[in-house]
Amino acid sequence: MHRPSLAVLALAPLTVLALAPLARAQDAGETIFKRYCAVCHSVEPGQNKIGPSLAGVVGRKAGSVADYSYTEANKNSGLTWTEAELDKYLTDPRQVVPGTKMLFAGLKNADDRKAVIAYLKQQK
Numbered sequence: 001m002h003r004p005s006l007a008v009l010a011l012a013p014l015t016v017l018a019l020a021p022l023a024r025a026q027d028a029g030e031t032i033f034k035r036y037c038a039v040c041h042s043v044e045p046g047q048n049k050i051g052p053s054l055a056g057v058v059g060r061k062a063g064s065v066a067d068y069s070y071t072e073a074n075k076n077s078g079l080t081w082t083e084a085e086l087d088k089y090l091t092d093p094r095q096v097v098p099g100t101k102m103l104f105a106g107l108k109n110a111d112d113r114k115a116v117i118a119y120l121k122q123q124k
């Protein structure tokens with residue numbers, strides 16, 4: 001008679017627990033992106049809307065989408081969109097890049113910023 005090993009039975013729920021928070025953060029990030037960013041941004045490479053494509057934005061230099069017409073303020077900000085820099089920027093875009101044409105008041109909730117940055121990180 002075959003019985004599933006006790007070890008497998010004991011570990012299975014732990015695996016589910018370990019994966020759940022990540023999955024939740026990504027879902028939340030996608031929801032936030034759709035609600036707050038998608039009117040102006042796409043995550044498809046090369047697809048600019050009112051704002052530049054955000055495909056691969058995490059880790060890239062500010063103002064580096066070649067065929068997008070940035071403000072001088074954004075283009076010359078000298079910033080690199082690390083997770084930490086994005087967190088500051090998304091809190092209050094016009095404070096980090098004075099003169100930006102990104103007309104967005106900011107995401108004031110730290111968990112929302114974290115979730116949307118985690119989502120952007122997946123969009124290569």
Ligand code: HEC
Nearest residue numbers: 036037040050051062063064070071074100101102103104
């Ligand atoms: C009302 C339209 C609008 C909304 C909403 C908006 N953005 Fe933007 N975003 C822009 C524009 C326009 C720019 C270009 C800014 C410039 O050139 O000054 C921009 C620039 C950016 C940049 C810099 C990109 C680069 O290549 O340097 C990032 C990052 C960014 N937005 C992220 C977001 C995220 C994340 C959200 C949602 C939380 C969001 N934006 C919401 C319009 C918007």
